[in-house]
Amino acid sequence: MIERNAQVVVIGGGPAGLAAAVAADRAGADSVLLIDANVDPGGQIWRGETRRRPDQRNATAGDTLADFGTSAVLHLGESRVVAAPAPGELLVETAEDVLVVRYGSLVIATGARERFVPFPGWTRPNVMGVGGLQAMVKGGLPIEGKRVALAGSGPLLLAVADSLQAHGARIVLVAEQAPSHKVARFGMGMLMDPGKLGQGLGYAWRLRRVPYRRGWWPARADGRHRSRGDASDAPVSRAVLTNGRGQEIIVACDYLACGFHITPSLELVELLGCATEYDTYQGQRTTVVDGMQQTSVAGIYGAGECIGVGGLECALIEGRIAGLAAAGHPAEAAPLLAERDRERNRAQALNAAFSLRPELRRLADPETVVCRCEDIPLSRLVDLSSWREAKLHTRCGMGACQGRVCGGAVEFLFDWEPRSTRPPLFPARVGTLAAPRD
Ligand SMILES: Cc1cc2nc3c(=O)[nH]c(=O)nc-3n(C[C@H](O)[C@H](O)[C@H](O)COP(=O)(O)OP(=O)(O)OC[C@H]3O[C@@H](n4cnc5c(N)ncnc54)[C@H](O)[C@@H]3O)c2cc1C
Known part of the structure; x- marks a missing residue:
């Protein structure tokens, strides 16, 4: 097993993670490591952007990726955090290796997925x-x-x-x-x-x-x-x-x-014990952070869609604040706070305008499959009262995607809270979980 230490570790190579890593590096952090599941940096919105010619790139993507490329940040692509075996430690699976990564401070920027x-x-x-x-x-x-x-x-x-x-x-x-x-x-x-x-x-x-x-x-x-x-x-x-x-x-x-809409990816947040809360504007669960993007766990910061869906500009500015704070320079983030708050207000207006109507809860008929992995129709869920009960009685959410698809659906349909994150966060090799430790 390979071991790696960094003063600041960032999880997620989307706009928020890239902004955080570059900000931490520029603020003088000794070492910054960015870990991302995709081969290339860019996250959801800038997928494939690194393979475009620079003159064909979206301007913001071009600037952000250029800043990242010229920084001293170490990029670990095609790598997933699958577990957190001890405080300050992450277990990371790459295409060929298993790593234990130790961090001084951590920025979680794991984005969102579709609901x-x-x-x-x-x-x-x-x-x-x-x-x-x-x-x-x-x-x-x-x-x-x-x-x-x-x-x-x-x-x-x-x-x-x-x-x-x-x-x-x-x-x-x-x-x-x-x-x-x-x-x-x-x-x-x-x-x-x-x-x-x-x-x-x-x-x-x-x-x-x-x-x-x-x-x-x-x-x-x-x-x-x-x-x-x-x-x-x-x-x-x-x-x-x-x-x-x-x-x-x-x-x-x-x-x-x-x-x-899209829904925050909270698995790593919850695995690390960071508090989440139900956000009435978003109609879903989000990560609790303070003004400096710090979660309820000291030294762990959150930025971008995993702390609440706010769009590209919001993700970028939250990333910069989180990166500066994680590198130990929160004062340098102060001028950015007003802009971040403006972006959040904009996101709230959008969420209010496009909130989902209650009629959408009644679209499925009894035969409609809700959990695609385990083939569970609505009729098997309607008389149950919680996500836990649904798992125990039907295996809803226990298939290959581990509730990533049906979790958001049942939260909307039944107001259940699909929260029972356990390692591994993603399907992992047996060898990764059983790798010997020194
Ligand atoms: C499916 C989808 C499509 C979208 N399309 C558009 C669009 O067309 N236009 C638009 O303006 N906005 C779009 N958005 C919104 C836009 O993606 C976001 O505003 C912006 O990308 C948020 O950036 P982020 O850094 O928070 O997250 P993301 O860009 O989602 O980046 C998160 C990164 O974290 C990585 N990650 C997650 N968990 C782990 C882990 N455990 N280990 C390692 N890496 C991990 C992911 O692989 C991903 O690369 C879309 C969002 C989604 C979910």
């Missing part, structure tokens, strides 16, 4: 999360000429529609579950924010031929095999949308991409 809301047909092939489809297209999935419908909530639907269209997809519909008046109020708020307004107007112009329906959401996804008819494993062929007043829109599509 899924089950509805009949959501497990059909080609019904996916918006972020999942976007990531697959960035990774080379051919989408040219394919008909894509998007449904769910929030500006991410438009961002993904725009990016899929740029890759040649035919966007047939964007269905936003929030009512028109809330979306309009949010739009008015953007008038005060020239950057976001420009972004919004850009989407509006490029997607001007795409129907954008507010107050509509998916009722079901139908599919047909050419030879075997409408078996449950037939790929989606049409999306059926409802407005809750008995009306339907039926749209033929090759892909139905759904996005019901």
Whole structure:
């Protein structure tokens, strides 16, 4: 087993983690180590960015990645923190090795993942999360000429529609579950924010031929095999949308991409004993941090979407504050606090505008699968009263994804708290867990 020590260790190579690592390095930390599950730095939003020519890069991505590239930060890619065997120690699995990493202070920047809301047909092939489809297209999935419908909530639907269209997809519909008046109020708020307004107007112009329906959401996804008819494993062929007043829109599509917000990845936070709380604006659990991004555990900081979903700019500024504080220079972070608070207020306005309507809790029928790994339908969960009971009685959340998909769904459907993080955080090699220690 390899051992490695660093004054500041950052987990997560997305915008928040990169900003934290560079800030800690520039503040003079003796050694900074950034550990990330992906091969290249960039996280969700800048996936594949390092492989683009510098002149084709998004400007913020280009600057952040250039700063990271010229820093003294040691980057450990394709490596996952799977356990925390002792205070100040992490067990990390790489493609070939096992490492014990010891830190003076730690920044957790593990990001967020998509939240899924089950509805009949959501497990059909080609019904996916918006972020999942976007990531697959960035990774080379051919989408040219394919008909894509998007449904769910929030500006991410438009961002993904725009990016899929740029890759040649035919966007047939964007269905936003929030009512028109809330979306309009949010739009008015953007008038005060020239950057976001420009972004919004850009989407509006490029997607001007795409129907954008507010107050509509998916009722079901139908599919047909050419030879075997409408078996449950037939790929989606049409999306059926409802407005809750008995009306339907039926749209033929090759892909139905759904996005019901994203949800903080809290596994490492919880494993390390950092406090979390239910955030009413976000409608989900987030990490408790103080003004300097420090969690409830001294020396452990949180930044970016794992402490609450706030968007790219918020992740970057929180990362810088956390990096400075973790390197022992909190005073240098003071000028950044007002900007961070402005970003958080913006995120709260967005969350209020696009909060999920209660009708979405009633989309699934008794046969609708909620836990895809263990094939558990809604009917087996409705009479249970907690996540623990669901695990014990049905194995819901105990399959390969360990509740990463159904956890957010049951939290929304039943108000359960899916919190029982145990090592390993990710499926790990037996050799990793059994590796001898000196
Ligand atoms: C699926 C998805 C799609 C999105 N698409 C867009 C978009 O199109 N436009 C937009 O503006 N915003 C988008 N967002 C939001 C955007 O990604 C965030 O605002 C921003 O990336 C947050 O940065 P972050 O550093 O907090 O997290 P992330 O960018 O998510 O980075 C977290 C990193 O931590 C790593 N990690 C997690 N756990 C471990 C572990 N145990 N060990 C090692 N590494 C770990 C992950 O692999 C990841 O690289 C999307 C978010 C998601 C979840």
